[in-house]
Amino acid sequence: MKAYLPIAAVVALLAAVPLVTSSNVVLNFLVVALLTALVGQGWNLLGGYGGQYSFGHAAFFGTGAYVTAVLQVRYGVNAWIAFAAGIVAGAAVGAAIGALAFRAGLRGSYFALVTLAFAEVLRILASVAPVTGAGVGTLIRLDLRWQAFQFQSRVPFYLILLALVALSLVLMPAIARSRFGAWLVAVRENEDAARALGVDATAIKIAAMTLSAAITAAGGGFYAQYYLFIDAGIAYGPWISIEALLAPIVGGAGTVLGPLLGALVVKTLGEATKLVAGDAPGLDLVIYGGVLILVVAFAPRGIAGLATDAGRWWARRGKTPAEAGHA
Amino acid sequence: MPDPLLAVEGVSMRFGGLLAVDQASFAAAPGRITALIGPNGAGKTTLFAAISGFLRPTAGRVVFDGADVTGLPPHRLARRGIARTFQIAQPFAGLTVRENIAVGAHVRHPARTAALAAADGVAQAVGLARDIDKPAAALTVAGRKRLELARALAIEPRLLLLDEVLAGLNPSEIREMVPVVRSIAARGVTIVMIEHVMQAVMSLAELCYVLAEGRIIAQGAPQAIAREPRVIEAYLGRGAAQRMTGEGADAGA
Numbered sequence: 001m002k003a004y005l006p007i008a009a010v011v012a013l014l015a016a017v018p019l020v021t022s023s024n025v026v027l028n029f030l031v032v033a034l035l036t037a038l039v040g041q042g043w044n045l046l047g048g049y050g051g052q053y054s055f056g057h058a059a060f061f062g063t064g065a066y067v068t069a070v071l072q073v074r075y076g077v078n079a080w081i082a083f084a085a086g087i088v089a090g091a092a093v094g095a096a097i098g099a100l101a102f103r104a105g106l107r108g109s110y111f112a113l114v115t116l117a118f119a120e121v122l123r124i125l126a127s128v129a130p131v132t133g134a135g136v137g138t139l140i141r142l143d144l145r146w147q148a149f150q151f152q153s154r155v156p157f158y159l160i161l162l163a164l165v166a167l168s169l170v171l172m173p174a175i176a177r178s179r180f181g182a183w184l185v186a187v188r189e190n191e192d193a194a195r196a197l198g199v200d201a202t203a204i205k206i207a208a209m210t211l212s213a214a215i216t217a218a219g220g221g222f223y224a225q226y227y228l229f230i231d232a233g234i235a236y237g238p239w240i241s242i243e244a245l246l247a248p249i250v251g252g253a254g255t256v257l258g259p260l261l262g263a264l265v266v267k268t269l270g271e272a273t274k275l276v277a278g279d280a281p282g283l284d285l286v287i288y289g290g291v292l293i294l295v296v297a298f299a300p301r302g303i304a305g306l307a308t309d310a311g312r313w314w315a316r317r318g319k320t321p322a323e324a325g326h327a
Numbered sequence: 328m329p330d331p332l333l334a335v336e337g338v339s340m341r342f343g344g345l346l347a348v349d350q351a352s353f354a355a356a357p358g359r360i361t362a363l364i365g366p367n368g369a370g371k372t373t374l375f376a377a378i379s380g381f382l383r384p385t386a387g388r389v390v391f392d393g394a395d396v397t398g399l400p401p402h403r404l405a406r407r408g409i410a411r412t413f414q415i416a417q418p419f420a421g422l423t424v425r426e427n428i429a430v431g432a433h434v435r436h437p438a439r440t441a442a443l444a445a446a447d448g449v450a451q452a453v454g455l456a457r458d459i460d461k462p463a464a465a466l467t468v469a470g471r472k473r474l475e476l477a478r479a480l481a482i483e484p485r486l487l488l489l490d491e492v493l494a495g496l497n498p499s500e501i502r503e504m505v506p507v508v509r510s511i512a513a514r515g516v517t518i519v520m521i522e523h524v525m526q527a528v529m530s531l532a533e534l535c536y537v538l539a540e541g542r543i544i545a546q547g548a549p550q551a552i553a554r555e556p557r558v559i560e561a562y563l564g565r566g567a568a569q570r571m572t573g574e575g576a577d578a579g580a
Contacts, residue, residue, distance in 0.1 A: 182430055183430065196405060
């Protein structure tokens with residue numbers, strides 16, 4: 001139960017925001033940050049817990065977004081069903097890429113490059129295929145009814161996204177306490193040792209990638225409903241692959257709250273940059289790059305790691321060594 | 328001899344132009360400790376890798392409990408009951424000792440609490456109970472060797488392949504470890520051990536195979552093996568056995 005308390009506290013705090021303010025600027029900022037957190041949480045499952053660093057989570061985000069949009073626009077499917085189908089399709093793409101990459105025995109940077117390549121191939125395909133609207137993109141018709149997963153106000157969007165994030169947060173400690181989670185971490189720590197102990201490393205990694213892709217695809221589907229427009233560069237572009245790994249690495253990969261913390265910090269920095277320097281294109285990416293270097297150099301376990309160290313230091317402060325050892 | 332639990336039949340491992348293991352055959356009787364010795368580079372660890380599924384033999388068969396298991400992947404062999412340790416300890420460094428052992432225990436115990444409880448029991452058996460909550464990275468060399476053993480035992484194996492569990496230990500640590508290995512065999516686990524510490528081989532193993540340049544060159548009781556001219560030559564070079572006896576004769580004169 002103890003593992004779920006911080007999650008409950010954070011989610012309750014975020015859920016209270018619309019009660020305090022109805023400012024669209026604030027809510028829009030939080031939607032953008034939570035979207036990054038959700039996408040990052042997907043990456044965190046595979047990268048943080050599983051140790052498989054993907055550079056191509058755009059493949060899942062984009063699939064979630066396109067399936068959600070195209071099913072509605074071209075085939076008249078209900079938005080909610082299309083959203084669910086987007087998640088399933090994203091998971092399927094994750095399983096397929098995972099099966100190909102992991103069966104081929106790709107690890108480390110080879111795995112990262114292959115995922116990047118798959119995302120780029122999907123981006124190019126989406127920019128030429130008629131079904132995706134090719135270079136023009138896909139516009140979801142405005143239909144401000146809840147049945148169409150569209151809302152006049154940003155508040156319902158925000159709360160739905162928060163619910164998705166909360167779900168992804170609760171999933172992590174649940175996985176960490178399961179056999180699947182124990183084996184996933186074992187594969188991260190030492191794959192050969194895990195295999196010698198009866199762990200089917202390939203199957204575990206494919207399963208993790210499938211689940212990871214599903215979470216990130218949910219972010220893509222939500223994006224499509226929130227902005228009502230996607231094109232190949234948005235859906236499958238490298239920007240989302242970068243955000244997916246930046247948030248968890250800054251916040252603390254392999255921790256439950258890391259991606260959310262990281263997303264809030266990174267997005268706050270991005271907005272602050274815009275305030276100071278105006279809307280110079282690409283400046284936020286420069287800031288992200290700087291943050292990433294600082295984190296990797298000085299806080300390899302991210303903000304969550306720093307917080308744990310600070311907590312230990314606080315607990316030990318003012319005690320004799322013997323007492324500290326006792327605590 | 329009863330039907331062997333493990334029978335290695337003419338296994339060869341070729342890497343390009345290098346024949347690392349050349350038609351090696353040996354058998355391990357159930358409940359016994361069998362030793363595999365030989366000079367460095369003889370192909371002992373390669374042979375273990377071929378038995379435990381990390382390498383697929385170029386030729387030959389591995390028969391476990393009457394079934395041909397040649398070329399099965401490591402995790403399938405582990406589930407059938409073949410456990411191995413690594414020569415260089417491979418702990419899950421970021422996890423605690425208990426979590427390390429639980430990874431193996433999960434094969435038989437899907438539930439987390441059951442796996443952790445089983446891990447506690449195994450830690451007790453190999454003398455790691457005091458370190459159970461330590462991170463694996465904080466263990467000494469001797470501790471890591473015990474952890475290798477504990478993890479392998481946690482899958483409740485019928486056959487345990489030990490790759491130099493005594494290497495890197497000091498004499499007193501070896502004296503502590505030997506009874507642990509003996510007690511595992513006493514519980515009915517068949518053990519095949521690669522070992523350089525001959526004193527331990529002598530006191531533990533009933534049967535000993537000698538591997539040199541990829542071939543099994545001798546087999547027998549450890550005490551007898553140690554006097555075999557072929558074995559002495561494999562370790563010390565051609566003519567060494569003769570020189571040693573010759574020098575012995577000179578000294579006597």
